Amino acid sequence: MPIQAAANKLKDELLTFGNPPVFPDSDKPVEDTEQSAESAIAAKSKGKKSKLVSKGQGGKTTRQWDILSKMVPEEEIALFADPIKWLTYFPPFGMSDLKAFGSAIDWRRSFITTSANPHYDSFIRWQFNKLKEGGKIRFGKRPNVFSVLDGQVCADHDRASGETVGPQEYTLIKLLILKPYPVNSGLNSEVFAEKNVYLAAATLRPETMYGQTNCFVLPEGNYGSFETSNGDVLIMSHRSAKGLAYQGHLKEWAQFPSIHDFLGTELIGLPLKAPNASYERVYTLPLLTISMSKGTGVVTSVPSDAPDDYVALKEFKEKPLWREKFGITDEMVIPFDVVPVVFIDGYGDKSAEVMCEKLDIKSTKDTEKLKQAKDEVYLKGFYEGVMVVGECVGMKVCDAKPIVRQNMISRNEAIPYFEPESTVISRSGDECIVALTDQWYLIYGDSDWKKAVYDHIHSENFNSYNGKILEQLDFALDWLKEWACSRQFGLGTLLPWDKQWVIESLSDSTIYMSFYTISHILTAENVSVDDLTDEVFDYIYLGKENSNLTISKDILDKLRLEFLYWYPMDLRVSAKDLIPNHLTMCLYNHLEIWKDNPELWPRGIYCNGQIMIDAEKMSKSKGNFLLLVDCVEEFSADATRFALADSGDSLEDANFDRSVANQAITYLFVEEDWIKSIIEEKNTGKLRTGEKTFMDKTLSNEINFLVESTKIEFEKLCFREGLHRCWFDMIIARDIYRDWSNRSDIPWHVDVAFEFINAFVLMISPICPHWSEHIWKLLGNSTSINRAAWPSYVAYDRGLRKQYLFFRDFLKNFRQSCLKTKVNDPKAAYVYVSSSYDSEKVIILQYLQSVVDSKGQFPADLPKQMKNFIESRTDLKKNTKLLMQFGAFMRDEALERGVDALAIEMTFDQKSILQENAVYIMLAVGLKEISIHNIEDGNLPGEKKKYEQTVPGKPTYFVYTLK
Secondary structure (H helix, E strand, O other): OOHHHHHHHHHHHHHHHOOOOOOOOOOOOOOOOOOOHHHHHHOOOOOOOOHHHHOOOOOOOOOHHHHHHOOOOHHHHHHHHOHHHHHHHOHHHHHHHHHHHOOOOOHHHOOOOOOOOHHHHHHHHHHHHHHHHOOOEEEEEEEEEEEOOOOEEOOHHHEEEOOOOOEEEEEEEEEEEOOOOOOOOHHHOHHHOOOOEEEEEEEOOHHHHHHOOEEEEOOOOEEEEEEEOOOOEEEEEHHHHHHHHOOOOEOOOOOOOOOOOEEHHHHOOOEEEOOOOOOOOEEEEEOOOOOOOOOOOEEEEOOOOOHHHHHHHHHHHHOHHHHHHOOOOHHHOOOOOOOOOEEEOOOEOOHHHHHHHHOOOOOOOOHHHHHHHHHHHHHHHHHHOEEOOOOOOOOEHHHHHHHHHHHHHHOOOEEEEEEEOOOOEEOOOOEOEEEEEEEEEEOOOOHHHHHHHHHHHOOOOOEOOOHHHHHHHHHHHHHOOOEEOEEOOOOOOEOOOOOOOEEOOOHHHOOOHHHHHHHHHHHHOOOOHHHOOHHHHHHHHHOOOOOOOOOOHHHHHHHHHHHHHHOOOOOEEEEHHHHHHHHHHHHHHHHHHOOOOHHHOOOEEEEEOOEEEOOEEOOOOOOOOOOHHHHHHHHOHHHHHHHHHOOOOOOOOEEEOHHHHHHHHHHHHHHHHHHHHHHHHHHOOOOEOOOOOHHHHHHHHHHHHHHHHHHHHHHOOOHHHHHHHHHHHHHHHHHHHHHHHHHHOOOOEHHHHHHHHHHHHHHHOOOOHHHHHHHHHHOOOOOOHHHOOOOOOOOOOHHHHHHHHHHHHHHHHHHHHHHHOOOOOOEEEEEEEOOEOOHHHHHHHHHHHHHOOOOOOOOOOHHHHHHHHHHOOOOOHHHHHHHHHHHHHHHHHHHHHOHHHHOOEOOOOHHHHHHHOHHHHHHHHOOOEEEEEEHHHOOOOOOHHHHOOOEOOEOEEEEEEOO
16 A cells, blocks of 8 residues: 555544544454456456455454554554655664665665655656657546545545455447337337447457357346447446446446336347347346346356356256246247357367366356356466457457457447446445546557567567566566556655646656666765756766756766766566566666667566465464564574575575575584684695695586586576575585595695685675675685675586596495495495497487487477387387487486587596596495406406496496405
8 A cells, every 4th residue: 555545544543543543343344355267367467355355354444553553663653644754764674674684785875765855856757757758648538446426536545445456447248139129118218219229248258259149137137228429328237337427438428317227127038139249139038146236237148158158048948937937938048059269278169068067067056166167267268268260260369359359349339348346435435436537647558669668678688587577578568558657646756747646656666776876976965956957867867968057067977977887777676576567667668768878778677476485475374474684583694595595586486495594504504614624724734735636626627617607597696596506516516525535534635625615605605695704704815705706717627527427426326336235245346337339329329419409409209209210220120119218318318418428439538537536436335345347348257237238427337245
């Protein structure tokens, strides 16, 4: 809720209930405004409940006093009736918590928005003047939730219920009542002479109108008839006509007199011409489940895609006594079969029928099952369905819907119509409607403006970091259209040219990143707000010279250079739910303000999901609600940061695992102790110098590899992957070396030890800055680690890394094999290595080399292709199964380690590596003797079935008891 609205609500409570307030025992329950899938998609959002209900407070009215009592001392709550109190009270807490967390923030640049900050207020006025000069802001009527009784837009703070509810756009389908009218019908009145009379049915699914088989009304419903601006007459509920009148579709604005009222029973059996329907005429049937408080009270029936309609029509067909009760003849029902409109994979082209059979729905009274069926069918249909009829045949439903709708409107077969998403009651007790009210709006969606943004985000000058982010930006560009940028209530900057309007909070926060660059200078230089004219901002941001500026040239140049130092904005990080509005608007506005300076356009946007605690959504009722300061106090800042880095990198919700945070505390202590021990060994001369061994070289090479790999991951903002490279993989490499050193009684090489420690500490410092700073000082550095550069490294030796991975994997597999063997002690082993493959496997490797692409990827149907290749060769066909297994194994090796894994011959001497480290191998796996044999040499000891399985890079072994 906006600050001003929250302050006003508190003020209202204090005036009504006293200070401290005494609230009534039985507050009015907050209505659960859960949306159907149908409504949610139409509103471009997921099904949701009102904010208060979703927070578990649906049983009673939530008071602003109660909310604040959880955050501030009771004696201070009343002060928050002043909105400025909110602006001054909470920011220091945020600053304090972020400092404790170790955030590297230049607090000189912090500022509050709205007119409470005169410098920022001037900046926003300049921005909006530029947008208006560029023709990007226009004035007109826009749909808003509106109270007729109050005569104004009903914003959140004006509502007794229905907070956060917005306008929902329907399509009114005009079903022409065919003449001649029934003899005793009120339609024969002279007032309808020479006029076309329609039943007006509200729908969220205009694309399915090809499947209409009938229309439904409520038998006991009270309907009126209302003349439209073009002289047609619509029969609908009085409630919906009220909304239509305030949207400019009836004869006179805000006037909705009924020409003649009808009871629903008078409309039953009327023949209709339904637009886009396959049948020439359909009929009006009764339906007892219609609500007169939603839509128009008239429901058009599409039984192919609407489970409710399918069941209702089926009941009429199967129950002749039911037809007789309402005077429905057979010809009004029996000939009307389901007309396929949308094909959904897995559901066919009659999805409603499929779902009703699947859920065993027998009656219109099975409301819960019908809702489940409707939601599933509509969600699947909208996103995955394909049109099988009409002008958009072959198109996806989500693409066809706006086309079909607009064409019906253009042909005068339909009317756009808005209602609140759910019931909204004003504080005056009025049920609100949606009215078209005067509004200033930004013309997002303008074809040229939209194309410029699209081209930019798809260019090499923009980084979305994640394909899904770019996909969602594309989606936002497709649906974000005109955006109301002003309101008549709340904190904010007054619209410069029309001061009765306040610029709304999303619209004034699209380019404020550029204000960060200069805000501290404006404060430090004590720049007068009176001097901050549009011409000053033109110079600072656009470089436009002007000799009439009252600020000194030195200060102006300082401001201009500071802006140019930081811009373009390399990266904007935000939450994924802001992609459809704030982030897309940020791109639009940057491109317009700096339209002549594309080099200053944003270079990158990264988004993350929400955060869960221990794989569950944060909730106070579940006891897993954590504040940042709570985490710092419980786990320490660095352990909290460690767990956050490990929580996930994608748009999916991240998972803060408290067990990881606890483990991180141990990790940091253990590694500090080890580093101290190495420092002590260096100081006492216990570390080795001189020539480097194979293990020295491979660890040094692995450090280079991991420094480079971590840098790549961090640059992609993949902190979880980066953490695994710079912490866990580094520790694995270190532990192999340490095990070798300890078992072989060979000290660490001093250069390798401190190459490892320096890289280790520097790489983890963005994640664990306090721990890293502490270790950095232990290493004898006098300056802060924050001033240190990324670890220096050379390109790692790919050949040497292959040798390292060969030895690491051999040792791991050999140790596991020796642990499982039933051979008695003392144990000895023959180890077999091979340098080349047999001729059949060489052919398979050459085949794999021929089909892998430049990115190291194989065809999706590789198994099928490879089998066809093997069976086409008479010299290979007899060993198809074994060669298929070999090919699949080598494909996986190539995917994991690169296409070099497909080399036909080994590029290094496996035998010499194992022989050089034979003593360590024996100590590591508990052997008394070991011998290494190359199978190409022949005369091999041990079992033939063992060494026959040997392939290059994958040694085999035969363990036996030493006599």
